[in-house]
Amino acid sequence: MSAPGSLTASDNAASSDAARFDAxxxxxxxxxxxxxxxxxxxxxxxxxxxxxxxxxxxxxxGGVVYPRILDELLPGWWEEAPVxxxxxxxxxxxxxxxxxxxxxFRSEAWGQPPYNGATALRPDFxxxxxxxxxxxxxxxxxxxxxxxxxxxxxxxxxxxxxTDRPGGDLRARVVVACDGVNSFLAKEAGxxxxxxxxxxxxxxxxVLALPAATIEDRFALGPGQGADFEIIGCTGDIxxxxxxxxxxxxxxxxxxxxxxxxAAAGVRPEQLIAGLKAHPAVAPLVAGGELVEYSAHLxxxxxxxxxxxxxxxxxxxxxxxxxxxxxxxxxxxxxxxAIGSGMAAGESAAEALERGDVSEGxxxxxxxxxxxxxxxxxxxxxxHAPHLLLSDRVQRRYPQLACDIVEDLFTVTxxxxxxxxxxxxRRRVASSGVRLRHLAADSWRAxxxxx
Amino acid sequence: MTVPAAPGPAPAAAPGPVLACRQWADRRADVDPLTGxxxxxxxxxxxxxxDDAALECALRMAxxxxxxxxxxxxxxxxxxxxxxxxxxxxxxxxxRVDAPEPGDAASVAAAIAGVAGxxxxxxxxxxDMGWGRGSxxxxxxxxxxxxxxxxxxxxxxxxxxxxxxxxxxxxxxDGGRRQHLRAAAPFVASVEGGVALLRxxxxxxxxxxxxxxxxxxxxxxxxxxxxxxxxxxxxGRPRTHVVDGPDPDDPVRRRVELLTGLTAERPARRVVxxxxxxxxxxxxxxxxxWGEWS
Numbered sequence: 001m002s003a004p005g006s007l008t009a010s011d012n013a014a015s016s017d018a019a020r021f022d023a024x025x026x027x028x029x030x031x032x033x034x035x036x037x038x039x040x041x042x043x044x045x046x047x048x049x050x051x052x053x054x055x056x057x058x059x060x061x062g063g064v065v066y067p068r069i070l071d072e073l074l075p076g077w078w079e080e081a082p083v084x085x086x087x088x089x090x091x092x093x094x095x096x097x098x099x100x101x102x103x104x105f106r107s108e109a110w111g112q113p114p115y116n117g118a119t120a121l122r123p124d125f126x127x128x129x130x131x132x133x134x135x136x137x138x139x140x141x142x143x144x145x146x147x148x149x150x151x152x153x154x155x156x157x158x159x160x161x162x163t164d165r166p167g168g169d170l171r172a173r174v175v176v177a178c179d180g181v182n183s184f185l186a187k188e189a190g191x192x193x194x195x196x197x198x199x200x201x202x203x204x205x206x207v208l209a210l211p212a213a214t215i216e217d218r219f220a221l222g223p224g225q226g227a228d229f230e231i232i233g234c235t236g237d238i239x240x241x242x243x244x245x246x247x248x249x250x251x252x253x254x255x256x257x258x259x260x261x262x263a264a265a266g267v268r269p270e271q272l273i274a275g276l277k278a279h280p281a282v283a284p285l286v287a288g289g290e291l292v293e294y295s296a297h298l299x300x301x302x303x304x305x306x307x308x309x310x311x312x313x314x315x316x317x318x319x320x321x322x323x324x325x326x327x328x329x330x331x332x333x334x335x336x337x338a339i340g341s342g343m344a345a346g347e348s349a350a351e352a353l354e355r356g357d358v359s360e361g362x363x364x365x366x367x368x369x370x371x372x373x374x375x376x377x378x379x380x381x382x383x384h385a386p387h388l389l390l391s392d393r394v395q396r397r398y399p400q401l402a403c404d405i406v407e408d409l410f411t412v413t414x415x416x417x418x419x420x421x422x423x424x425x426r427r428r429v430a431s432s433g434v435r436l437r438h439l440a441a442d443s444w445r446a447x448x449x450x451x
Numbered sequence: 452m453t454v455p456a457a458p459g460p461a462p463a464a465a466p467g468p469v470l471a472c473r474q475w476a477d478r479r480a481d482v483d484p485l486t487g488x489x490x491x492x493x494x495x496x497x498x499x500x501x502d503d504a505a506l507e508c509a510l511r512m513a514x515x516x517x518x519x520x521x522x523x524x525x526x527x528x529x530x531x532x533x534x535x536x537x538x539x540x541x542x543x544x545x546x547r548v549d550a551p552e553p554g555d556a557a558s559v560a561a562a563i564a565g566v567a568g569x570x571x572x573x574x575x576x577x578x579d580m581g582w583g584r585g586s587x588x589x590x591x592x593x594x595x596x597x598x599x600x601x602x603x604x605x606x607x608x609x610x611x612x613x614x615x616x617x618x619x620x621x622x623x624x625d626g627g628r629r630q631h632l633r634a635a636a637p638f639v640a641s642v643e644g645g646v647a648l649l650r651x652x653x654x655x656x657x658x659x660x661x662x663x664x665x666x667x668x669x670x671x672x673x674x675x676x677x678x679x680x681x682x683x684x685x686x687g688r689p690r691t692h693v694v695d696g697p698d699p700d701d702p703v704r705r706r707v708e709l710l711t712g713l714t715a716e717r718p719a720r721r722v723v724x725x726x727x728x729x730x731x732x733x734x735x736x737x738x739x740x741w742g743e744w745s
Contacts, residue, residue, distance in 0.1 A: 167653045
């Protein structure tokens with residue numbers, strides 16, 4: 001007894017064509033939704049597969065998104081993108097046990113179109129971007145996990161994915177794996193080498209609810225403006241860093257911890273977050289915040305050197321699944337790289353489908369696009385940044401040295417006369433145990449990395 | 452205690468569809484402890500485990516009876532998500548009663564009863580409670596509107612392919628007791644969440660459900676609800692009874708026996724089979740005999 005003209009589930013079950021697509025995009029995060037959007041706009045039949053009940057539901061993210069990459073894909077995106085606050089203030093803090101040195105910058109231009117970066121809640125942002133793909137014609141299937149690859153094409157070409165549902169084979173001519181940092185699909189396809197824990201960090205964060213007006217008062221922000229604090233020297237003996245971001249009516253405060261060092265230290269991440277929140281420079285900013293969320297997630301911070309092979313026969317890898325997360329100290333970016341790589345994957349897959357060649361060679365346009373654009377250029381240029389930033393000297397000795405020098409500089413010791421700055425710096429460097437040749441070598445490495 | 456099916460229409464040989472009711476509500480609604488303001492997010496809205504169990508029971512029932520399942524919800528367009536889940540799992544048809552807010556129990560019951568009449572349902576299955584742990588009155592009100600039997604709060608439900616239109620089940624009573632029920636269509640049943648685990652919908656079902664047409668109908672108004680005036684809205688505080696204690700000169704053992712009633716004679720246990728109205732009268736008479744009813 002069906003309504004006239006209605007399409008019932010059993011009707012579809014009877015049709016094997018229902019589970020046959022031009023492309024299956026696994027993961028409805030920024031990379032997956034961008035890929036699906038591009039493919040759908042090119043007229044291809046796309047299935048966007050998401051394991052959570054809705055896009056963004058599985059995301060743990062406490063950062064800033066830089067969505068200018070959307071200028072071309074979604075002109076005027078800022079008028080509708082669900083952002084929390086436009087970041088107009090960026091600060092880098094160096095902490096010791098009882099000192100803090102902050103480089104603080106703000107720009108009113110970042111609070112106006114086309115904006116620069118924004119804090120966003122990923123359940124909002126990802127759902128918005130996925131809805132664009134659905135509007136363009138992609139079929140979003142939620143609560144369904146891709147469990148493996150179908151390899152039934154010539155030469156082991158990937159021909160779809162298996163899922164955790166009964167009768168769950170999804171057949172497609174191209175699979176775009178955007179299944180996150182632990183990409184089981186890329187690993188199954190043999191695109192990753194042996195995993196090295198040193199390439200990963202663990203991000204752990206708390207979300208603290210505070211009234212919007214309180215946040216604006218504490219961080220000296222106008223309505224709708226946001227702040228982004230990156231912090232080093234707050235993770236004890238564990239290499240890593242901290243962060244503090246302002247959402248509309250909450251703060252995201254947390255730490256990012258080098259995985260092997262965290263395992264060796266035997267310290268729990270929440271202990272480090274508690275320590276960060278108790279620091280005299282941070283405590284007044286987060287005081288009174290009500291804990292509404294605690295979460296943790298792996299981050300592929302190894303950068304360029306840990307990236308997998310990006311293309312296989314019938315398959316592309318994008319976003320975190322391809323380790324496209326830039327952790328370069330002053331630049332901590334991921335969503336823009338995910339969108340950029342997803343767009344490139346979508347365009348390359350569409351081209352390959354239209355040519356009828358989804359072999360590894362047919363999909364090679366993907367890597368070319370990435371190399372010609374910011375995604376691989378930035379990663380390649382900054383490939384040594386993670387190693388430099390996670391070194392012991394950058395993590396602990398330099399923050400202490402910088403704070404001590406600045407403390408000396410601003411401490412008035414009358415009746416003694418003021419020392420010369422050069423003498424003061426030399427004295428502190430000598431007492432810090434940092435050798436000048438190390439300082440020079442690190443400066444040179446920094447210049448080569450960031451210059 | 453076994454309650455035989457009340458006299459009624461003979462079980463239909465080919466019953467109509469089974470109607471599975473699904474309430475759409477936020478699983479993680481935030482309640483401000485100071486103001487009581489409820490903030491909900493439609494994205495985390497879903498059917499309750501009890502509604503999922505009801506759907507699974509409906510699907511099994513329909514298979515056993517050789518019929519199909521119609522899923523129904525009352526709510527805004529966003530509530531169609533719970534209907535698509537039902538379609539994916541095996542329901543053949545889905546109807547949404549359009550309402551910006553689900554409304555009170557009477558209006559929801561009237562809406563569901565209207566759909567039950569529209570599709571010719573012989574049985575209506577509901578969860579015994581939603582995420583909001585509301586009054587649980589909807590299934591009983593639906594039964595009242597449809598003039599159907601009711602089997603509410605079931606912890607077990609079974610169908611027999613040899614007897615289409617008939618179900619048996621158990622429901623929880625106070626004091627850890629259970630009541631065995633047997634009901635013939637038309638009936639309304641509500642089940643607890645542990646009765647059955649909703650099957651994992653097949654991929655083909657999910658793909659089809661995403662594009663299936665959901666029928667949208669207007670609300671049917673409201674249904675008559677018995678009115679009453681609450682005698683008290685505060686916590687119950689029974690009056691204290693002055694009870695004469697045992698004679699202090701009695702031995703300790705005797706006093707313990709008197710206080711605990713350990714050796715007191717008890718009336719013989721009686722098993723009574725009676726129609727509901729007669730059973731209620733007999734219960735009242737027994738309570739009066741024991742001095743518990745005046």
